Amino acid sequence: MVLGFGAVVVLGIDLSIAGKATKVFSLVEDTTPPELTLKVIGSQWKWTYDYMEDDIQIVSNLDRDIAESEDTYLRDVDNKMILPVDTRIRFLHTATDVLHAWWVPALAYKKDAIPGYINETWAIIEKEGIYRGQCAEICGTGHAFMPIVVEAVSKEKYAAWVDGKKEAATAALAEASADKTWSMDELMARGEQVYNTACGACHQPTGLGLPPAFPALKGSAFTTTSEISAHLDIIINGKPGTAMAAWGAQLNDLEIAAVTTYERNAWGNDTGDMVQPAEVKAARSNNK
Structure with missing residues (x-):
C-alpha cells in the first residue's frame, strides 16, 4: 500500500506528538521498582496505611484533643505516617466506601482513592521533617476532618521505627493470646x-x-x-x-x-x- 503525501504528513505529526506524550507519561507514571510500598486506604473519616514490605498497619485519625487556639487544630492526627528520606516510595490509593483523595502537596500530586480500584503515585522525600495534607475529594460530612501528617526521618530512624512496631505487634499478639x-x-x-x-x-x-x-x-x-x-x-x-x-x-x-x-x-x-x-x-x- 502506498500512502499519499498528505497521509504521510499526518502520520508524521501523530508520531511526533506520541513521542513527546510518551516521554511525559513516563515521568508521571513511574515504572522504576520502589524501595517501599504503602497502601493508602481512605474511609469515612480516617486513613489506614499498610506498609506492604513489613506487614505493618496504622490507622490515622484526626487528633481531637487539640484546642482551637493551636496552629495544628484540625491539622494533626493521632498516628502519623512515618517515611524514610532518600527512598523511592510507591503509594497505592484505594477506598472502602466513597471517593477520597490522599494529597500532601509537598510530596505527591493528587490522585483519587476509588473503592475497588487501585491508583498509584510515588515520591522521593529529600528532607526530614513534617509534611501536612488533607483529603482532597469531598467525601461526606466528615471531609474536613481527614488531615494527613507525614513525618520524614532518616533511613536509620525509620529502620528503628519498623523494628519497634514489629516488636509491639508481637507483644500485643502474645498478650491477646494469653490465658x-x-x-x-x-x-x-x-x-x-x-x-x-x-x-x-x-x-x-x-x-x-x-x-x-x-x-x-x-x-x-x-x-x-x-x-x-x-x-x-x-x-x-x-x-x-x-x-x-x-x-x-x-x-x-x-x-x-x-x-x-x-x-x-x-x-x-x-x-x-x-x-x-x-x-x-x-x-x-x-x-x-
Missing part, C-alpha cells in the same frame, strides 16, 4: 483506646453516631439488648450493604473483646456485659 481473665476496668480502658482509633470517626466519641449512615451506639438496642454473639459478628465480619467494615483482620482477640465490652458499657449503656478474648477466638472459629 488471662481481664477485669472490667482493664477491658474498658483498652476498649476506649480501640474505639477512639477504629470506631470514633463514624460512631463519634460520644457514641451518638451520624445517622442514618452511622447509627448511634449510645442507648441503642444493638449495644444494650442484643446477644453478645451478634455484636461480635458485626465487628468481626462487618455488615454487607452498609458502611460497617469488617475489623476481624485488623483487630486481635483482646482488642475486639475490649471494644465490645466498652460499647456495651460506655455512655450510660451499663449492661455489665464483659467479653473475654477466648470468646472472640471461639466466635472466629464458628465463622470458619
Whole structure:
C-alpha cells in the first residue's frame, strides 16, 4: 500500500506528538521498582496505611484533643505516617466506601482513592521533617476532618521505627493470646483506646453516631439488648450493604473483646456485659 503525501504528513505529526506524550507519561507514571510500598486506604473519616514490605498497619485519625487556639487544630492526627528520606516510595490509593483523595502537596500530586480500584503515585522525600495534607475529594460530612501528617526521618530512624512496631505487634499478639481473665476496668480502658482509633470517626466519641449512615451506639438496642454473639459478628465480619467494615483482620482477640465490652458499657449503656478474648477466638472459629 502506498500512502499519499498528505497521509504521510499526518502520520508524521501523530508520531511526533506520541513521542513527546510518551516521554511525559513516563515521568508521571513511574515504572522504576520502589524501595517501599504503602497502601493508602481512605474511609469515612480516617486513613489506614499498610506498609506492604513489613506487614505493618496504622490507622490515622484526626487528633481531637487539640484546642482551637493551636496552629495544628484540625491539622494533626493521632498516628502519623512515618517515611524514610532518600527512598523511592510507591503509594497505592484505594477506598472502602466513597471517593477520597490522599494529597500532601509537598510530596505527591493528587490522585483519587476509588473503592475497588487501585491508583498509584510515588515520591522521593529529600528532607526530614513534617509534611501536612488533607483529603482532597469531598467525601461526606466528615471531609474536613481527614488531615494527613507525614513525618520524614532518616533511613536509620525509620529502620528503628519498623523494628519497634514489629516488636509491639508481637507483644500485643502474645498478650491477646494469653490465658488471662481481664477485669472490667482493664477491658474498658483498652476498649476506649480501640474505639477512639477504629470506631470514633463514624460512631463519634460520644457514641451518638451520624445517622442514618452511622447509627448511634449510645442507648441503642444493638449495644444494650442484643446477644453478645451478634455484636461480635458485626465487628468481626462487618455488615454487607452498609458502611460497617469488617475489623476481624485488623483487630486481635483482646482488642475486639475490649471494644465490645466498652460499647456495651460506655455512655450510660451499663449492661455489665464483659467479653473475654477466648470468646472472640471461639466466635472466629464458628465463622470458619
